[in-house]
Amino acid sequence: MRNITFALTMGLAVAAAPAAAExxxxxxxxxxxxxxxxxxxxxxxxxxxxxxxxxxxxxxxxxxxxxxxxxxxxxxxxxxxxxxxxxxxxxxxxxxxxxxxxxxxxxxxxxxxxxxxxxxxxxxxxxxxxxxxxxxxxxxxxMLSVSVFCRDEPVNTIADLKEKKLRVWARDQVETFTRLGVAAQIIPQEEMYVAMRTGVVDCALYPALYAHTVSLQEVSKYASFLYPMAxxxxxxxxxxxxxxxxxxxxxxxxxxxxxxxxxxxNQYENDYARELAAREKLVEQGIVWGDDFPDEDREAFVATVTEIWADLAEEAGGKAPDYRQRVLNALGR
Incomplete structure (x- = not known):
């Protein structure tokens, strides 16, 4: 009887013990x-x-x-x-x-x-x-503003960008720029600095807001805004x-x-003010901030990337087309 009581007591003690610290x-x-x-x-x-x-x-x-x-x-x-x-x-x-x-x-x-x-x-x-x-x-x-940062000369049109090698970070960007006639390749963020310094690419797509975090101002001299990005x-x-x-x-x-x-x-009201402040800081560090890409170039980019969105969803198959449609429904499109 004593053994049974001891076992029950130990069982209750174990059950009551706090979870081990992790x-x-x-x-x-x-x-x-x-x-x-x-x-x-x-x-x-x-x-x-x-x-x-x-x-x-x-x-x-x-x-x-x-x-x-x-x-x-x-x-x-x-x-x-x-x-x-x-x-x-x-x-x-x-x-x-x-x-x-x-x-x-x-x-x-x-x-x-x-x-x-x-x-x-x-x-x-x-x-x-x-x-x-x-x-x-x-x-x-x-809500980011994506700009084109270049090493040797200013670029602020799609036509000029066609003469350059462009760093991007996602496949949809490769597909979009390729369709626009621009040579784009994915280079990881941690390799971008060296790629720009050594001329593997001439320009890099990147948000001005974060450019200082990867020292982009050290390997590029010119920048121009291309498109807003969510x-x-x-x-x-x-x-x-x-x-x-x-x-x-x-x-x-x-x-x-x-x-x-x-x-x-989850607040976006001050994003544009932060963007302008980031650009100003980059100018102080030696970046020459040029004119924005023209409206027709931005419209061409948006139209092309929207086509790519549909293409990628169809290519992925499975749930991808449904996911895209759910987002479109939320947007009221």
Whole structure:
């Protein structure tokens, strides 16, 4: 009888014991100098504060864990890291449908963008779940102004750009510029500086707002605005089995901190003012800011990228055409 009582007592003690403390790593491929990285630092601090030290979250920025951002759907479900930032446009190799949810350049106003965001988030949750990844938080991307930065001479027309080698970061951009007669190639952000310095490319497509974070002003002398760009938000992902097995206290802390993160960053009213301030700073650092690309060039770009959006969705197949149509419906098109 004493043995039975002892066993029952021990069983109750084990059941009542708190979950073992865990340390989760958050992989962030963005440079530490990016404003989104600062927001992720606050997110991590909020999670740690809410758990009271029972569990901890640690941020690793700038790709310091050596995990390629294009491989997130491979390494995250396998447990290479507990949590990671993800961007759908980098994941088209493994999940082609994600590349056609929001093709950059097809949404050109804050008003349209705000209509699309709820639907985009729903689609991301569904698609990532199919890959065994739970979307536990989001980091908005500002409404950006994309410019063409060049090394040796100013370029502010599509005609002039046809004479240059252009760096881009996504397949839809390669397809769009190729159709416009421009030689474009994908060069990862971390390789762009060297590519510009050594002449692998003559010009680089990049937002002025973030140019200083990759020292683009050191390898280019001229810049001109080409088009406004809305993008789907970054997603904070956790392997679904890891998330489902996590201590409820940790999940509650992450959910609360993620909601705070979204609420304080899902703001776009000051984006253009920040863009102008960034351009002014770049001019102070030696960039010659030229005239914008003409309206007819921007219209040609938007018309072409809209065609590419449809083509990519059809090529991806599966759910991609439906994802695109859901976004179009949200936009009222």
């Amino acid at each position: 340390e989760w790593r958050l992989n962030n491929f963005l440079p530490e100098t990016r404003p989104e990285s600062a927001e992720l630092e606050k997110f991590v601090a909020d999670v740690n504060d809410k758990t009271g030290g029972e569990h901890t979250l640690k941020l690793f920025s700038g790709g310091s864990l050596g995990l390629p951002n294009t491989d997130t759907l491979r390494f995250l479900p396998r447990g290479a890291v507990e949590m990671s930032l993800m961007w759908a446009n980098y994941l088209g190799r493994d999940a082609p449908a994600l590349s056609s949810v929001v093709v950059q350049g097809t949404i050109g106003s804050i008003e349209e963008f705000e209509k699309a965001i709820p639907v985009v988030r729903e689609i991301y949750e569904e698609e990532f779940a199919d890959w065994g990844v739970s979307s536990v938080g989001y980091v908005p991307i500002p 993008s789907g938000p970054y997603v904070i992902g956790v392997a679904t089995d890891k998330w489902e097995a996590a201590d409820p206290a940790l999940k509650e802390a992450v959910a609360a901190a993620a909601e705070d993160l979204w609420n304080r960053t």
